[in-house]
Amino acid sequence: MIQPDGISLDGVSKTFSGRGKVVEALRDVTLSCPRGTFTAIIGPSGCGKSTVMRIALGLESLDAGVVRIAGEPPLAAARDGVTGVAFQDAALLPWRSVRRNIEVPLEVLRRKPDAGHVQAMIDLVGLKGYENSLPGELSGGMRQRVAIARALVTHPQVLFMDEPFGALDQILRRQMNVELQRIWAETGSTALLVTHGIDEAVFLADRVVVMHAAPGRIVDVIDVPFDRPRKPPLFSDPAFHKVCDHVAEVLHGG
Amino acid sequence: MIQPDGISLDGVSKTFSGRGKVVEALRDVTLSCPRGTFTAIIGPSGCGKSTVMRIALGLESLDAGVVRIAGEPPLAAARDGVTGVAFQDAALLPWRSVRRNIEVPLEVLRRKPDAGHVQAMIDLVGLKGYENSLPGELSGGMRQRVAIARALVTHPQVLFMDEPFGALDQILRRQMNVELQRIWAETGSTALLVTHGIDEAVFLADRVVVMHAAPGRIVDVIDVPFDRPRKPPLFSDPAFHKVCDHVAEVLHGG
């Protein structure tokens, strides 16, 4: 039996008709991420990356196409606790402390929060000591880190992250990159990462999906051949730069 | 007569006592940005960069120290229309269209919006065609661009920007860097930019201020000697990389 893809979008189209104008956010987007693979999406601002993710999560209706997460419709997969997500906006619940925000997915899935594991997530994102702080008492980057911890806390089989490291400084970003790779490898999950960092995409992903805007569409999928686990020195490897340059070319060209 | 600094913070300290814990966000921060200079602040997440900016804008009370913007207390300077600001969070008013969001500072300052100029700002950030869209109908990066346009629309003498390009893709980011430099040079304004991009900081700034966390403080101010106007090829200049490496060292080191 063939295992279903971790994430599969088939001929997905989506048009928004807002008040300002009609936007063809996605045209005939087909993407399949086999189980256990790491995919990065890169593309100019407004090309539909977040829309792809929201559709894959079942948060947005589609005009056409089919979406399957681990073989199931998005909502069913979500209910089974298959997915984990970090949104572009941290989307914390303002009245919950850092710890209780991270516990939200566990509560939704009716799993008992394992205090040790939650604490491990908090430490992972460097928020030790801020467990009881409210979102309003954190800096922008700290809030984003809470969202990252929250995405990881459920050991998701399918992980979606929308520019999770945008507000982090370089070192922390690199650290988080490495940690993310480790967690992803340990859990054998399927990951989809939206990012503007070409190097980040290439460092983390098995395949980099390049999108273009107006209409939002996939223009190329670039394989990244490096062995796992990848270590930070890779960032200065010429082969690495070559792949990066290729991605940049596809991204900027066309 | 000596011209007052564009931005001057003298012995500024600030402690937050939130619900979670007491945080010494700034300890004895002294910073002066002479008129017409471009200063970048760089530092790890949560080190107090946004707090510096908010204090300089008069949005946060201080425990100790003195702040002057163009020689005046922050609120007086703001009232005179001296300042422009792009917050870390785009902070758009959801009920106002893109254009009307950009016009907010003009309205506050009771200046008549010059339709041509507002349109020029919209075009500058690449949002032509989205003039009448509501923020909810924009992508994350597009919202950030509205915030940038809004910060520039008043021709501010003193410009504050808190990670304005965090959600933009590389090309757009570079484009915006260049544009920002041009506008800054044209208006002769004093600029303070918070960023996580070392290259961005070095490309744009006359001086890079490096902060460390816990307590938030300035550890070094690094001068950037390159001529103006700086052009994108500078990014691949070895001298440029040397300065970047130096900044990285101070940032990551001790």
Added chain:
Amino acid sequence: MAAERRFAGVRNALILLLLWEVIGQLGLVAGGALPPPSDILIRLWQDRGDYPGHIIATLQASVAGFVIGNVVAVAAGVIFALSPPMLRLFRGINIAAFALPPIAIAPILALTLSGMAPRITLAALGVYFVTMTATVIGIAQADSRAKDVVRAYGGSRWQVLRLVQFRGAVPSILAGLRIAAPNAVLGAILAEFGGGGRWGLGTYLLGSLGRGEPDRLWGIGLIATLIAGLSYAGFALLSRKLLGATKAVTLNAAVPTGKGDSGPLWARIGMALASVALPFALWWALIKLSGAPSMIAKTPGDVFTYLFLAPSAETAQAKLLAALAQTLPITFIGMVAGLAFAFALAILSKLSPRFISGFMPVALITQTMPLVALTPLLVLILGRGTSLTLWITISVTFFPAFVTLAQGLALVPRSAEDLPRAYGASRWTELRMVTIPASLPYLFAATRLTVPRALLGVMIAEWLATGRGIGNLLNQSRGYLDYGMIWSVAAVSVILSVVFYQLVVVVERRVLGRLGMATSE
């Protein structure tokens, strides 16, 4: 800071009290009909033997009514927030619960229920609509970003409600409870007028009315205010504790995914018909179930007959229309005035919290002091004309609107207000450009609360002081056992309230829709 503010509040209250004392002692207002606080206190002390029994009775009814009414209101609010069709279906009933004049229903309740039940019912009716509205708006305004998080983990509708919407609505519900407290006390007191019991502050007030001693009346009113005030203060404190640092950090920009009026045309028409029919059906069913005699309890059919078919229909219609012609114009003005006053206060509460904390006791007195007790004073100051009607209407309408609005203003995230501040905006500009637009949904909710109350306020003024309009007609009809007219007036006043309310809803939908904001209606 906080301590300083509290101190300033106490100080302002003291100044107010001192002013009152001087005015009272010198008999500056209404030829001394306003007693100085010291006289009221002395009188309270002299009457101390009388009070316990009355306080206990009123307390029992108002506490029971408060609890029952609010539990039902929150439950109903949740249901309505989850199911807009239900909200539409029950709109007439909801408004009726709020707009039915207590003077019309108190006697009916006394006849169909027994013991404490009529008082508890009236107290519960007094709190239901306010808390229900607060719950609905709180839930509707919940942050869609937080909802997305729960939904992304397959959270059920119920989980979204529990984890995000309900908790997000807590500040708003607490605001509702604050308004509910005085309503419950006043409801219990008004029920005593129609109940014929021996105990309760309302009963005590009745006996005292004929004595022409304002200090006694004020004493009773102040005790009632104290009961309501304690509850108000409790919920305000809880609200401050809970809210503190927990409001949203940033404004949610997401545009609500418009469901709009969905469904095929026939379903929508069916729905509209059902929402008109249901209140009448329930009215009919309640009458039948209560078993009240048909001379007293009129069904919708009876009212129709009375107004259109009976031999006396023409006279009845003429009376009703003549009264309406007197009542309606002033109602419009009163509605606007009440809302304007609430708005001004809410703004002031943002600009000068100290002033408002000093004013709050005064506001509470206007909410719990039965107007019968104040009328002599009011007519002495204002006469019996339009200005009196307006003031009474304002006092009946402003409070729920004010608290709702102030709550909306308080919920606006800091980051939104930072923007104008960073450009040196004055407090007023900040309010105008950010705070007020951001709390528009609350402004509409406040308007919706004001509309049904305005008619009630005018009717009370007519009944107590001016002797015109449908308020007077209602009271006269009671004396003649003209139940056909009583029910007609009640029905017409509810229908009018519903119509006004519906107008607000239409405007609200258009405005909020255009601005990309979630509507609770």
Added chain:
Amino acid sequence: ATPLTMQAAWINDAEFAGYFLAMDQGYYTEAGLDLEYLSGGPDVIPESTIIAGRADLALTTPDTTIKAIVEQGAPFKIIGAQYQKNPIGIVSLAKNPINTPQDLIGKTLAVPPVNVISVEAMLKMNGIEPGQVNIVPYAYDPTPLVKGEIDASLDFTTNVPFTIQQAGEEATSFLLYDFGYTIYNDTVVVTEQVLAEKRDLLVAWLRASRKGWAENLADPTVWPPKFADTHFKGTGRSIENEVYFNTAQKPLMESPEGYFALTEDGIEKCLSALGEVGIVGSTDMFDTSLLAEV
């Protein structure tokens, strides 16, 4: 003892002293009644209580009762009248006295909305157009009168003058009864059904009540103080007030035919006065046979 419920017309005051006395002295029990007494109030409509079956008999104002019989077909019978002369009158301050209906012309008179047509009838009987008097609502608080905001009010002449004296003013008053509006008050009303089913009990009630009233009015100052801690407790009124009330009402209640009398002449006067208001009653609305049995 058989249960019987009565609905009074107002809160506990001297107006009902006779019943309180009869209750306390056990006259109802002696008559075989287990009497339940329901207090009234401004929003209690006594007729409604008996229609709803909550009480067997009620004390009412005859204008309301007879209007309800005529216009609504209410099945009421009047079986007695506490006040032979309605105590309602025009009360004013001695320093601005209103002693006759004519004095009202151009003045402001506060009237409970229920009684407006009664006042208008009285004015008409005395040749005054209703438009000549400014009638405003009255909510039982005499403060506006004392302060001069109104010139007169319609109230119980047996009661309010005391309050006005307490406020340091002298009151003057006249009864509507003395100017043509010759109606009873606190008429004892039952439904036809109760009359049919509980006739004996009603007779017993009338007998016991009579006894109570006779004893109470023998010396009007004696009994009110005895109710201070029972029936009058917590009413907010004073015992002096009740004594005044009790004394003042005595002449209005007495009749050669005994308390509660319904005389042919009295009924005739009552009906003709109501006729002036447009309420056309008839003698068969009164049932004098129970009193005859007493």
